Amino acid sequence: MNLKRYLLTPGPTPVPPETSLAMAQPILHHRSPVFMEILGQVREGLKYLFQTEQEVLILASTGTGAMEGAVANLLSLGDTALVVDGGKFGERWLALCNVYGIKVDRLAVEWGRAVDPQEVARRLDARPEIRAVFVQANETSTGVQHPVKQLAEVVTPRPNTVLVVDAISALGGYELPMDEWQLDVVVAGSQKAMMLPPGLAFAALSPKAWEFVKTSTLPKFYFDFSKQLKSQNKNQTPYTSAVTLVLGLQEVLARVKNEGLEKIFARNRKLSAATKAAVQAMGLELYAKDYPSVVLTAVLAPPGIDGQQVVARLREKYGIWIAGGQAQAKGKIFRLAHMGYIDELEILGTIGALEVVLNDLGYPVAPGVGLRAAQEILAKEA
Amino acid sequence: MNLKRYLLTPGPTPVPPETSLAMAQPILHHRSPVFMEILGQVREGLKYLFQTEQEVLILASTGTGAMEGAVANLLSLGDTALVVDGGKFGERWLALCNVYGIKVDRLAVEWGRAVDPQEVARRLDARPEIRAVFVQANETSTGVQHPVKQLAEVVTPRPNTVLVVDAISALGGYELPMDEWQLDVVVAGSQKAMMLPPGLAFAALSPKAWEFVKTSTLPKFYFDFSKQLKSQNKNQTPYTSAVTLVLGLQEVLARVKNEGLEKIFARNRKLSAATKAAVQAMGLELYAKDYPSVVLTAVLAPPGIDGQQVVARLREKYGIWIAGGQAQAKGKIFRLAHMGYIDELEILGTIGALEVVLNDLGYPVAPGVGLRAAQEILAKEA
Numbered sequence: 001m002n003l004k005r006y007l008l009t010p011g012p013t014p015v016p017p018e019t020s021l022a023m024a025q026p027i028l029h030h031r032s033p034v035f036m037e038i039l040g041q042v043r044e045g046l047k048y049l050f051q052t053e054q055e056v057l058i059l060a061s062t063g064t065g066a067m068e069g070a071v072a073n074l075l076s077l078g079d080t081a082l083v084v085d086g087g088k089f090g091e092r093w094l095a096l097c098n099v100y101g102i103k104v105d106r107l108a109v110e111w112g113r114a115v116d117p118q119e120v121a122r123r124l125d126a127r128p129e130i131r132a133v134f135v136q137a138n139e140t141s142t143g144v145q146h147p148v149k150q151l152a153e154v155v156t157p158r159p160n161t162v163l164v165v166d167a168i169s170a171l172g173g174y175e176l177p178m179d180e181w182q183l184d185v186v187v188a189g190s191q192k193a194m195m196l197p198p199g200l201a202f203a204a205l206s207p208k209a210w211e212f213v214k215t216s217t218l219p220k221f222y223f224d225f226s227k228q229l230k231s232q233n234k235n236q237t238p239y240t241s242a243v244t245l246v247l248g249l250q251e252v253l254a255r256v257k258n259e260g261l262e263k264i265f266a267r268n269r270k271l272s273a274a275t276k277a278a279v280q281a282m283g284l285e286l287y288a289k290d291y292p293s294v295v296l297t298a299v300l301a302p303p304g305i306d307g308q309q310v311v312a313r314l315r316e317k318y319g320i321w322i323a324g325g326q327a328q329a330k331g332k333i334f335r336l337a338h339m340g341y342i343d344e345l346e347i348l349g350t351i352g353a354l355e356v357v358l359n360d361l362g363y364p365v366a367p368g369v370g371l372r373a374a375q376e377i378l379a380k381e382a
Numbered sequence: 383m384n385l386k387r388y389l390l391t392p393g394p395t396p397v398p399p400e401t402s403l404a405m406a407q408p409i410l411h412h413r414s415p416v417f418m419e420i421l422g423q424v425r426e427g428l429k430y431l432f433q434t435e436q437e438v439l440i441l442a443s444t445g446t447g448a449m450e451g452a453v454a455n456l457l458s459l460g461d462t463a464l465v466v467d468g469g470k471f472g473e474r475w476l477a478l479c480n481v482y483g484i485k486v487d488r489l490a491v492e493w494g495r496a497v498d499p500q501e502v503a504r505r506l507d508a509r510p511e512i513r514a515v516f517v518q519a520n521e522t523s524t525g526v527q528h529p530v531k532q533l534a535e536v537v538t539p540r541p542n543t544v545l546v547v548d549a550i551s552a553l554g555g556y557e558l559p560m561d562e563w564q565l566d567v568v569v570a571g572s573q574k575a576m577m578l579p580p581g582l583a584f585a586a587l588s589p590k591a592w593e594f595v596k597t598s599t600l601p602k603f604y605f606d607f608s609k610q611l612k613s614q615n616k617n618q619t620p621y622t623s624a625v626t627l628v629l630g631l632q633e634v635l636a637r638v639k640n641e642g643l644e645k646i647f648a649r650n651r652k653l654s655a656a657t658k659a660a661v662q663a664m665g666l667e668l669y670a671k672d673y674p675s676v677v678l679t680a681v682l683a684p685p686g687i688d689g690q691q692v693v694a695r696l697r698e699k700y701g702i703w704i705a706g707g708q709a710q711a712k713g714k715i716f717r718l719a720h721m722g723y724i725d726e727l728e729i730l731g732t733i734g735a736l737e738v739v740l741n742d743l744g745y746p747v748a749p750g751v752g753l754r755a756a757q758e759i760l761a762k763e764a
Contacts, residue, residue, distance in 0.1 A: 012409045012625060024402040026387060027394045027579060029703050060581055061443045064621045065604045099603045197409060197626035199442055199581045219481045222447045239446045243394060244579035321411050
């Protein structure tokens, strides 16, 4: 057993010890003035994080609950939606639409590729009845960022259609200004770049999206966005708040505000560039052919080596947790996350460990070749 | 400001410090062998707590999510359900059925009263199409326990009907043996007698209820019980587990197993009897006219005194948090919880404080009259 454990998985990610201690405080009652004041602060902090003036709904669930809420609150039975399906989480939008009787125009995107906004425009032109476009900002299964800014430029002029962005692994990790880019719905989760344990999900809606909510007839109760909004406007939640997680959120949001989004995004870009340069210097290829993600690096395993072996060996030898591939990418890739509470030492250490592990598995890497590439990037000014 | 804060509300309830520390451990990945082993232990511990051989589903939400899941997983559009509506949480079953297009036979029960199982039998005889009976084990808003054992005796012989029990504020607080009493669905939450922060909900289903799930056509995704069961059978959850809360759950379940359900139930009965004897010795009346709850005591405020004033004054003067009345009972009652991590000292202290507060508000109480009544009960052998 290793002395310590390092979590470089794309969620859950490490939680700062100060945040863990904040969550270990004695339980507050969710209707108490002191908790309501905290909720008020958290509401403001979330607006900063989402870069929006809209209310950010705070749901006691994991991110999938907020995804379900987006479908159930915006659409009605028999509506048509365009789903960008370029990975495991694109598939989740598909499954959700199917469950709720939404007709789906599936835009299949090859894994490792990003969606082409012009193809979305063509589909919307061909089928003006499409009410919503569902997409991932960052498709965690492939390490690809879909171009949501450009997608919004396609969708925004159409009064009958909204853009719904799953930003669960993106929000707080890189630039995603909701209001400036005119994203209609942004969904997030606590356990990725937000540095919290799993258990909170978030959703923010543009005024246009709130208009859609008014006409939606799909059933919803626990994830009823209107009820949630009404309650939050009184610094409450409709049901019992997840009070310990909200205390952690308060701590994290203060941390984010204190450092500033720009610095956080710059750090992640640097860690990402260093990681990508390192694996490429080792002769490995990125899985993402378009827009490689800033928050994680998906790497093709060398020929003849199972990506899962890389994952297992890093874990067994060094206590470093990274992720393997999912579904069709299983065995073919491994994925290192660099978002939230992750710093340069951990990236350098992981690259050093990866060099050893690849050599162990029979893929020759000259000692230090990846590390030097990473060091060069990290040495540059932000 | 008081030096300390005491939480005698019927949820959230205090969390043992050891449990808070368990939850402050570094984050585990939800697909890691170590976490899967913990989930395996937790699954066993939950069976003990629910007194069932069935799988207990672990949902990352508050209790209402599991209530919604019970409706969405068992019924289909146009089905008929009997809802026992004797308080705020009975109303929640009504609202849920309405959202999902379930026809409701509403059995209105006066607040403070328990449902009559014979009335349920008559309704089921009159309308054999009723597929489910929804009820609270403990109606938190009134402090009444509905007689679910007798309700099960009415429902169990009917192959076409299941009994769905909201045990959110009951489970772990008093005797509610799911298998022995043949309860079809038992729903629970983490933040009451289970001594955890809010954020986990639970549902266990009888084989008969699982048969209902097979034919249900209502939409569900995040709260899809079949998917949850399949995943738990592999020591996983379908989406990211709320890992910190599950670590807390492991700690709490070990505590429960170690003390034993019988002792826990005996303690709560004693605390309940002491509290009830004390307020009655002060000349106050219980709000519950039938089956007063073992886990909380709802007390009618003295004539001319607003129950909310009692709540406010206990909080301001002593840092003791109790609950007021909800909806039609607002102002008329106040409620003291005695479940989970609450002991004799806190009950004695709260009764002592209540005597002072009532005198302050103009209702004369001879000093010590409530305390003596409580002491007598507490002095008895369990």
